[in-house]
Amino acid sequence: MGRGKVKTSFDIRTGGLIYPHWRGRVLAIIGLLFLLILVVLFSTSIGSVEIPFSRTASILISKIPFIDITPSWDSTIETIVIDIRLPRVILAGLVGAALALAGATYQGLFRNPLADPYLIGVAQGAALGAVLGFLAPASKVGMGISLVPMLAFLGALLSVMIVYLLARVGRIVPVTTLILAGVALGALLGAIVAYLAITSGQLLHGIMFWLSGSFALSQWSEVIIVMPIIVSGTTVILLFSRMLNIMQLDEEQAQQLGLNVERLKIILLTVATMVTAAAVSFVGIIGFVGIITPHAVRLIWGPDYRFLLPLSLVCGAIFLIIADVAARTIIAPSEIPIGVITALCGAPFFLYLLRRRAKMLF
Amino acid sequence: MGRHSSFTFYAEGQKCYSEKDMIELKLKDITLGYRQKPVVRGINFEVKPGEMLGIVGANGCGKSTIIKAIARIIRPFSGSILLNGMDINQISKRDLSRLLGVVPQMPLLPSTFTAFEIVLMGRNPHLGLLQYESKKDMVVAWEAMEKTATQQLAERRIGQLSGGEIQSVVIARVLAQQTKSILLDEPTANLDIGRQIEILDLIKKLCENENLTVVIAIHELNLAAQYCDRMILVSEGRIHSQGEPHVVITEGNIKQVYGSSNCIVSHPLSGLPAVLPTTFNNTQEIEE
Numbered sequence: 001m002g003r004g005k006v007k008t009s010f011d012i013r014t015g016g017l018i019y020p021h022w023r024g025r026v027l028a029i030i031g032l033l034f035l036l037i038l039v040v041l042f043s044t045s046i047g048s049v050e051i052p053f054s055r056t057a058s059i060l061i062s063k064i065p066f067i068d069i070t071p072s073w074d075s076t077i078e079t080i081v082i083d084i085r086l087p088r089v090i091l092a093g094l095v096g097a098a099l100a101l102a103g104a105t106y107q108g109l110f111r112n113p114l115a116d117p118y119l120i121g122v123a124q125g126a127a128l129g130a131v132l133g134f135l136a137p138a139s140k141v142g143m144g145i146s147l148v149p150m151l152a153f154l155g156a157l158l159s160v161m162i163v164y165l166l167a168r169v170g171r172i173v174p175v176t177t178l179i180l181a182g183v184a185l186g187a188l189l190g191a192i193v194a195y196l197a198i199t200s201g202q203l204l205h206g207i208m209f210w211l212s213g214s215f216a217l218s219q220w221s222e223v224i225i226v227m228p229i230i231v232s233g234t235t236v237i238l239l240f241s242r243m244l245n246i247m248q249l250d251e252e253q254a255q256q257l258g259l260n261v262e263r264l265k266i267i268l269l270t271v272a273t274m275v276t277a278a279a280v281s282f283v284g285i286i287g288f289v290g291i292i293t294p295h296a297v298r299l300i301w302g303p304d305y306r307f308l309l310p311l312s313l314v315c316g317a318i319f320l321i322i323a324d325v326a327a328r329t330i331i332a333p334s335e336i337p338i339g340v341i342t343a344l345c346g347a348p349f350f351l352y353l354l355r356r357r358a359k360m361l362f
Numbered sequence: 363m364g365r366h367s368s369f370t371f372y373a374e375g376q377k378c379y380s381e382k383d384m385i386e387l388k389l390k391d392i393t394l395g396y397r398q399k400p401v402v403r404g405i406n407f408e409v410k411p412g413e414m415l416g417i418v419g420a421n422g423c424g425k426s427t428i429i430k431a432i433a434r435i436i437r438p439f440s441g442s443i444l445l446n447g448m449d450i451n452q453i454s455k456r457d458l459s460r461l462l463g464v465v466p467q468m469p470l471l472p473s474t475f476t477a478f479e480i481v482l483m484g485r486n487p488h489l490g491l492l493q494y495e496s497k498k499d500m501v502v503a504w505e506a507m508e509k510t511a512t513q514q515l516a517e518r519r520i521g522q523l524s525g526g527e528i529q530s531v532v533i534a535r536v537l538a539q540q541t542k543s544i545l546l547d548e549p550t551a552n553l554d555i556g557r558q559i560e561i562l563d564l565i566k567k568l569c570e571n572e573n574l575t576v577v578i579a580i581h582e583l584n585l586a587a588q589y590c591d592r593m594i595l596v597s598e599g600r601i602h603s604q605g606e607p608h609v610v611i612t613e614g615n616i617k618q619v620y621g622s623s624n625c626i627v628s629h630p631l632s633g634l635p636a637v638l639p640t641t642f643n644n645t646q647e648i649e650e
Contacts, residue, residue, distance in 0.1 A: 111472075239491055246483050248472035252435050256466075257539070258459030258487035303474040306494070 025307040032314040039318050040093070043325045044085045048332060049077070056081055088218040091226065091282070092324040093317035095215075096289055098230045098279035100316025103290030104297075104309055105237055105272040108244040109265060110175050116291035117276040120182030120269075121159040124189035126280045129155025130210050131196045134203050148210065149222075149281040156277035159185060164269065172262055212337040213286035215324050222282045233275035237309060240268060244305040288342040289316055292350050299353045319346070384411030385445055385461060385543040385575045387432065392441035394431050395599075400439060401427050402599040409592075411542070414569045414576040416590030418583055418610075420620055423596045425579040426467060429547045432577065433464045445543070459487035463536035467547040469528065473521030477531045480520060481507055484538030506537035510564060525552035533561065537568070543575035544568075550582065558582070562589045583637045587611050588629065595619060611635040 045056040055073055059081045062069040071078065102117040110119070118124075132155075133148035163185050167178040197207045243264055246254045251261050280286070293316045297308055323341040330336055388408040395401035402424040409415045417425045430436050432443055434450050443450045445461055453461070463484075471480055484506070485499040495503075507513040510530045515523060523531065529552050536544055546565070550558040566589050569576045580586045586593055587607040594604040597619045603610050616624045616637060625638045 242486065242489070242494070245475075245479070246486055248475065249480075249483070250470045252433075253464075253466060253469060255435070255455060256433055256459060256462075256464040257483060258456040260455050298474070303472060304479060 022304075022307070025301050025304075025311070028301060029307070029310050029314065032311065032318065036093070036314055036318050039321050040089055043089050043321050044081050046325055046329060047080070047085060049080055051077055051081065060086075083220070087220045087223050088215050088324065089321055090223050091218040092215050092321045094223070094226055094230050095279040095283055095286065096293075096316040096318070096320025096323075097234065097313045098275045098316075099286065099290040100293035100312040100319075101234055101237060101309060102272040102276040102279075104294035104305070104312045105244070105268055106290075107294055108247060108305055108308075109268050109272075110179060111248060112175075112179065113295070114291075115179075116287075117272070117279075118186075118285070118287075118290070120178060120273075121163050121186045121189065122156045122273055122276045123280065123285045124186040124193065125159025126152040126156035126277060127193045127211055127285060128159075128189050128196075129153070130281075130284070131193050131200070131207055134207050134210070135196065135200060149225075153277045153281040156280065157273060159189060160269070160273045164266075173265060175265075209337075210284040213280075213284035213339050214327075214335065214337060215283055216328075216335055218283070226278050226282060229278035230275055233271045233278070234313065236271045237268065237275070240264065241305040241309045244268075244309075248303070248305075285339070286320070286342065287339050288346050289320055292342075292346045293319060296350060296353055299356075383446070383542065384573050385541075386410055386447075387543060387575055387577065388444040388447075389428075389432070390442050390444065392428075392431060392438045392443065394427060394436060394438040394441075396427075396436070398439075400599065402431075402596075405441075405596075405601060407594055407601070407604060409543075409575050409577055411575050412570060412573040413591045414566060414578065414589060416586040416593045417577065417579045417596060418581070418586050418593055419596035419602075423619075424599045425596055426547050428596070429464075429545050429577065429579050432545055433462070434458060456487060459539070459541075461541055461543060463539045463541040463544045465529075465532050465536050465544070465546040465549050467551065469532045471520045471528060471532070473519065475520055476517050477512060477520065477523065477527075477534075478503065478507070478516040480531055481512075481516075481534045481538050484535040487539060502540065503534075503538045506534040507531075509537055509568075510534040511560070526554065526557045529553060530557075530561065533564070542573070544577075546576070546578040546580075548579055548581060550580065550585065558585060565589075583611060583616070587634050587636060588632060608635050611637060 041053065041057055041060065044060070045051050045053050055077070058069055059071075059073065059078055061067055062071065063082065099117050103115070106115040106117060106119055107113060109115075129151035130148050133146075133151040136147055136151075160182075163178065163182045164173065166185070167173050167181040169177070193211075197204060197211075200207060243259055246257050246259050247261070247264065249257070254261050276290075294308060294312045297311045297315055301307055301311055320338075320342070323338055323345060326341045326345070327336045327338045386408065389405055392405045393400050393403050405428060407415070417428060419425050427436070431438050432450070434443075434455075437451065445453065445458075450458060450462075481503045482495055482500065485495055485503060488499070489495065504513065504516075507516060510533050512527070512530045512534050515527055515531065520528060520531070529549060533546075533549065544565070549561055549565075553561065562585060565576060565578070568574050578586075578590065587610075590607065592605060593607055593610040595602045595610050595615060602619055603615055611626060612635075613624060613626050616622070616626070623640045625640050626635050627638055628634070629636045
């Protein structure tokens, strides 16, 4: 892009409807959505039972309302695709999208490239909630809801709320104070989690499994709980993408351009935290997606949040679905923790981008 | 935010505060500062549409503080700031951003955005939550860049621009905001003399042609005297003198406020006062 010599200037009045820089980004969103569909098909075909690509496609299409395809396949294959693999793939996609979007939002809100969804205590709060859930005598609360994800969700929300209240000075919340309070509370909660985990005896394995993140136990019931939170939260954040752009100026300038900075902070913090909490509550703490995806998108397509947010969303979903396929197939029938995969694939790719286009980062 | 919702503001605004109207700014007995410590005391002045008011004074005298108060970044301890007779604290942030544009002293801009993207941000006050910039917004932004001669920078990233170019881009952003009053805090501080004159010419022209209300805090006494219709000389948080340039720029005033010897001459073309520095040697000669 605009490196080196100045390009010949354009004139918006005679040019097309779309500002030239934007055309490629719009196309990228559309292209990536198609790629996402392909990735879903591909990943539901792969596993201990190999199912041909075309068969998976027709099983999935037959489930779309109003489309009638007479099943020419074994019902066990349908069960594998629809009830075992598909919820796992969809959950991975939702979580990837949620973490990438929340990461991009936090980075924009804090104007800090090191921000990730776990920066202000979400992860440690969720972990503490989950550990308490493991240690509790009962494993279910009413209506068949498991205790661990529910406590993880509440723990995440509660810790961010405490951080917010601690950081508040009068009617404003300085960003730096917020980050510092988050890091401090996170350290405190992390210490408690570590102590509880070590002294938990035979529960330690389950706790460690949760803490490192896994999609192994995904079911439709989980998708049904997580999906509405993530979809609605995502919609709200996307609505504020233009204002996130303006937040990239300093807060004084943002205010002079008519932005209610404090209100924007509280709305976006709440929604991004909800989305992150929903993402981690069932599958545990999956690192790296939330910080690396937005940066990779930024390096390729630029910093404009109107494109950065949707592109991060789709890329996060694709990335985590593929990472999960790798996690469950490389040493099958055992599984590799997904965090290991995200770090192993993501880090080198990111370093490559960083070396090539370091100038464009933030 | 404000005590009046934007709805009531517009209901009243139909008559006298619509965006097309001119803006009259009035400061009434303002005392303000930081953390309960007053920096500026008992300031009174008013600016009419089509008028360019320069605030001058020594470093740290409170020029920027006054600008910040009008921009509603800091709240005065006492007194009121009125736009067309309405206290700015009762106008919502969004409505205020359609009435008053601000060019900050050292604007921090994200280095990876392009200049055009930054200028387009000036349209934010006119856009709702669900709106994207329309072609009309882009044309407004583009014309603002033409007026400030920054259109050849449109696709460059902010990180590649010089301090002066960034200053011009921010002025273009304020023009894209299409407000009827503009505050500028040291807009020429980073610029060479050619660029300084270019920018001030532009502001002066806009002020006269479009009846803008302009308040400018500025270090350069000579530039201030040439361009401003009226000046305010601030010293230690109080107004030392105010009025037309030849009233404010006098040897006595400059000596008292800046503590340096000087010599005031009349500009050969405009007849407006200009300050010449007098060095140690000159002073001795005069005394002898």
